[in-house]
Amino acid sequence: MKWLGRFRARGVFWRQYLRWAVLNVPYWIEPYILALWAFLFALLWTEGRRGVMYNLQAIFPGSSWLSIFFRTCRVFWNFAWTIDDKVRFKELRVSPDWEFIGRENVDRLNEEKGGAIFLTAHMGNYDLGAHLFAALSKRKMVMVRAPELDPDTSRFEQDLDARTSAEALRVDFSTRSSDLAIDLLDALQRGELIAVQGDRVTPGIASHPATLFGRRTELPSGPFALAMAARVPIYPVFIFRLGRRRYRVLAAEPFHVVRTRDRTEAFEKAMTHWTNQLEVVLREAWFQWFHFDPFSKEPPR
Amino acid sequence: MNIIRGRVDAQWLPLRHNFALFRLYALVGMVNSRPVPGDVAVVVDRHQSAGENFLVGAWTTLTLSCYAAHVLSARSWTLAAIAALPLAIVLMHVPIVTFGVLFMKRGNNLRLNSMILMASLTGAAAYFARDPSWVRFVAWQFLAILALNGVAAVALLPFRGVIARWETSLGGYSSEL
Numbered sequence: 193m194k195w196l197g198r199f200r201a202r203g204v205f206w207r208q209y210l211r212w213a214v215l216n217v218p219y220w221i222e223p224y225i226l227a228l229w230a231f232l233f234a235l236l237w238t239e240g241r242r243g244v245m246y247n248l249q250a251i252f253p254g255s256s257w258l259s260i261f262f263r264t265c266r267v268f269w270n271f272a273w274t275i276d277d278k279v280r281f282k283e284l285r286v287s288p289d290w291e292f293i294g295r296e297n298v299d300r301l302n303e304e305k306g307g308a309i310f311l312t313a314h315m316g317n318y319d320l321g322a323h324l325f326a327a328l329s330k331r332k333m334v335m336v337r338a339p340e341l342d343p344d345t346s347r348f349e350q351d352l353d354a355r356t357s358a359e360a361l362r363v364d365f366s367t368r369s370s371d372l373a374i375d376l377l378d379a380l381q382r383g384e385l386i387a388v389q390g391d392r393v394t395p396g397i398a399s400h401p402a403t404l405f406g407r408r409t410e411l412p413s414g415p416f417a418l419a420m421a422a423r424v425p426i427y428p429v430f431i432f433r434l435g436r437r438r439y440r441v442l443a444a445e446p447f448h449v450v451r452t453r454d455r456t457e458a459f460e461k462a463m464t465h466w467t468n469q470l471e472v473v474l475r476e477a478w479f480q481w482f483h484f485d486p487f488s489k490e491p492p493r
Numbered sequence: 494m495n496i497i498r499g500r501v502d503a504q505w506l507p508l509r510h511n512f513a514l515f516r517l518y519a520l521v522g523m524v525n526s527r528p529v530p531g532d533v534a535v536v537v538d539r540h541q542s543a544g545e546n547f548l549v550g551a552w553t554t555l556t557l558s559c560y561a562a563h564v565l566s567a568r569s570w571t572l573a574a575i576a577a578l579p580l581a582i583v584l585m586h587v588p589i590v591t592f593g594v595l596f597m598k599r600g601n602n603l604r605l606n607s608m609i610l611m612a613s614l615t616g617a618a619a620y621f622a623r624d625p626s627w628v629r630f631v632a633w634q635f636l637a638i639l640a641l642n643g644v645a646a647v648a649l650l651p652f653r654g655v656i657a658r659w660e661t662s663l664g665g666y667s668s669e670l
Contacts (some may be wrong), residue, residue: 215600216593218607219511219540220549221585228582284601285494287668289504289541292532327668436543437536 197342201237204344211352214279222276223436230272234265239484244268246486250405251478253493266479270433274317274480277437281320282356288317290324291434294443297427301446302329307380308446309426311415313391313470314482316431317439322387324441325429326360333385334376338394339365373414380422387429388415390466392483402463405471407488416462420449426462428469432477444469495537495660496668501529503663507656509541512549513646520652523659537665553614556635557581560621563628588613615639
């Protein structure tokens with residue numbers, strides 16, 4: 193019955209179906225077909241729905257179950273559009289429209305020679321964002337991401353990335369922690385850019401305790417350790433979906449993880465800076481936080 | 494793919510629309526717009542307009558739901574009211590999946606499926622237009638809008654050169670983005 197696994201929510205069948213749909217569903221009927229599938233997934237993928245509802249309850253404490261449920265449907269609707277846009281870009285090279293906020297920060301990065309870390313979250317279209325930044329900065333970029341849990345899905349995604357990613361963009365996976373850390377340090381020292389997500393810990397990657405929306409959680413410590421070791425700035429970057437084929441890039445002021453004798457204190461400071469920024473952004477754009485697992489182990493309040 | 498940077502008003506470019514009626518509307522919008530600078534990258538693609546795609550999708554889906562409601566109402570009006578819209582969305586899948594699977598090796602079937610779906614809807618409209626019940630009005634409005642789109646396409650013919658030049662004058666260039 194192993195073949196049944198491909199039809200689970202994270203199974204490869206849905207990735208193949210999405211790719212097929214991008215190449216077959218006429219644009220003018222796409223919004224309604226996407227709405228149907230997004231709603232079906234919100235209803236039938238219990239684990240994902242509960243994860244999103246937990247996270248939204250933390251952002252909107254005191255909200256009723258019904259309002260959290262409708263908000264969850266909106267998260268699924270936005271997620272459907274972003275993965276659709278990603279596959280369309282990769283298969284047909286059709287990009288959405290872009291708006292930029294904080295372009296001066298990206299320009300500053302272009303003027304400096306050293307490497308930098310783009311720290312982002314699982315929101316909006318981070319995949320497309322990485323392509324955009326690789327093109328804007330004229331430098332090589334490494335995008336670090338967690339591999340898919342399902343091995344067939346992981347293979348499918350890796351194949352798609354290898355076939356369609358821009359020359360200046362390389363995708364690497366966060367599971368090979370120690371080797372990857374050395375590779376990334378080398379890349380930073382060569383002046384390359386690293387894009388990494390800092391809002392979710394997956395098994396096998398180093399983490400650091402943090403507080404998000406008043407709940408204890410663990411966030412990846414890798415980006416901060418790398419920034420400290422390579423002495424490069426961290427640029428918080430967020431990609432918001434504004435509507436059909438419209439995105440906004442927000443590049444915030446960079447910050448440094450200053451080397452001190454007390455490594456834990458330096459980490460705490462950087463982590464607090466990051467979580468404060470993350471909270472502000474997530475409160476504003478909660479409908480595109482694509483975190484389908486509860487971000488904290490604390491029981492729902 | 495062509496991109497225009499720094500001009501918010503480029504969203505009015507008729508080349509960002511697919512159906513002639515919307516291109517005509519965009520043409521009027523473009524003539525009346527003023528240069529609006531902004532830190533944006535606007536993609537010139539005929540399917541880029543959100544308004545057009547949501548409206549055409551709603552129009553076709555609602556038209557098909559009316560046909561579905563008409564057929565289902567022979568059994569029960571309650572059933573028709575509940576099931577017509579979801580059934581219409583599911584029915585839309587039938588030609589897409591059929592032809593998408595038949596021509597899977599071709600890869601990109603977007604244009605083919607779009608034409609087949611629109612032809613199927615036109616066929617359905619021609620069929621229901623002869624029905625004596627209320628559904629004939631729905632069918633006739635569909636055919637009337639199609640005819641209007643044809644008229645708009647003819648009206649746009651003299652402006653083809655102007656529309657193409659607008660893109661160049663706004664600084665459109667080819668990009669991988």
